[in-house]
Amino acid sequence: MFKRCGCRSPETGRQLGARCALLAEVGHGRWYFAVQVDGVDGRRVRVRRGGFATRAEAERACWELLRLPGPEAVGRMWTVRRWLEFWLSECAGRLRPSTLRSYQTIVHQHLIPQLGLERLSKLRTKMVQRAMDRICRTRVRGGRLIAAGTVGRIRAVLRSALNEARRQGLVGTNAAWRLRLPNGARPHAVVWDDERVEAWQRTGIRPAVAVWDVAHLARFLEAVRGDRLFALWWLVGLRGPRRGELAGLCWSDVDLPGRRVTIREQVVVVGGTEYLGPPKSAAGVRVLALDEASVEVLWELWRAQKAQRGRAPEPRDRVFLHANGRPVRPDWLTRRFAALVKELGLPPVRLHDLRHGAASLAGAAGVPLKVIQHDMGHASCVTTADTYWTVFRQAAQAAVTATAELLLSHARIRLSLDGAAQA
Structure with a gap:
């Protein structure tokens, strides 16, 4: 127990605290107590409270605090x-x-x-x-x-x-529950059709998330055919792995005879430092099947690296490298892709939008939703459906055609439409 006040020294202007000569007077200053309790990490924590008018009030508050479990006592003293x-x-x-x-x-x-x-x-x-x-x-x-x-x-x-x-026992309830927050609609990807391209060229305004159609993607891949990272752009546009997953891909993860790529690690850059770790979620560890064209593209890259080094790439060597042999980084890939898109005069998309496009392209080609979920590395097919479904006109046209055929399968409706057509 101790007593202190807010009087200040006339020479220094600092508070005198417990050194004030007037503390012996009744009513001058306030009473404080300091105790040690068990903290949330198992260590002893010093707890101090004050502002009591009398010593008796300070003692009573001190004993009430000591009767509490250690974490609850800390919770009463700690700020958010x-x-x-x-x-x-x-x-x-x-x-x-x-x-x-x-x-x-x-x-x-x-x-x-x-x-x-x-x-x-x-x-x-x-x-x-x-x-x-x-x-x-x-x-x-x-x-x-x-x-x-x-x-x-x-x-x-x-x-x-x-x-x-x-x-930990510091609070009894979670005050962040039952809050009223604005409902934010997730931006859905749209395709760069002629109408949206014309509006963008006229106003400079682009959709929040937009993907290329098949023609735009084909034009991009044809233009970058001679780029040393052509295999990377090809895989992102066709199979949709994340940029960090490709940056962390090693030749041991590429099985060209078996026509598959295993995604098991990814590179993230935080504060300029590169970290190599597991993918974004458990579902991110997956095996991507490769078509013949993708296998040939990767074989070309393997042969080019072998010719440059004078030896075959080691299993733990990264697949995608700079000209000096240094592995690429995800943030550099984003900048490089943006520069290529601007140079070619294509509608602006992010590197991640190629991933959106790959999933949407697979959906338009009739690939089952569960397969797309696996290839994208999503934990739930709900995410896949909400983000990518019915982006391309082919998918929308197929959906309305299937719905109409189901409706027309009813005999009376079919006869009624036939009669209307003859009239």
Whole structure:
């Protein structure tokens, strides 16, 4: 137990605290206590509280705190900021580097500025709701409101952090539940048809997510036939692997006689540092079948690397390399692809949009949805269907034709239409 006040030294301007000579007087200053309790990580944590008018009040509050379990006592003292920073440090060994970087950005840019000063144990749903409402009014680059999907990710990070706080016994309920947030419609990919190309050339405005049609993709592949990364562009456009998966592909993962490629690793770049790890999800570990043309393209690449090195590529050598033999990086692939698209004057698409196009092209060709899900590495076919289905006109035309044939299979309708045609 100790007593201190807010008086300041006339010479330095600093608070005197417990050194003030007037503390012996009744009513001057406030009482504080400091105790140590068991923290969430098993270590002893010093807890200090104050602002009590009398020593008796401070002692009573101290004994009430000591009767609580250690984590609950810590929860009453820690701020949301302190817990979020501790939670991020605990997540460092469990999350992928790119995911951890995303969590850190959300915590430091949104959650700590809005809720960082609140006591963890006093956090309530209405407080979190007001904070999320303020975040929803945030303006981002270009003066646009923050996207609803971003707001959803912010809520998801906060909910995960508070779930862990609840498991640790720091809070009794998760204040991030039952929030009212704007419903953001996921942008669906559309195809660059003549009408959209003409509108883009006239206004400069492009769809949020757009893919090339077959003619655009064929034109691109024909133009980059002599590029040293032609095999990479070919595989992305036809089979749709992620850019990081191709950057991490080794020759040991390529079975040309068996006409298949195994996706087991991917490269991610965080803060300029390259990390090699498993794919985005468990479903990302998969085997992609290859057609004869793809096998021949990869054989050409293998022979070219053998001629350049004077020896056959080793099994652990990367498949896609720069001219100096250094492996390509995902971020460089994105920039290289954007430069090629601009140089060729094609409608703008991202490298990831080639992946969208590959899935949509497979759907238009009649490939079953479950097979497309496997090839894309999606954990659920719902994601595949929501993102890629009925993009190309061929798929839409096939769907309406099948529906009409089902309807016309009814005899009366068929006879009625036949009669109308004769009339």
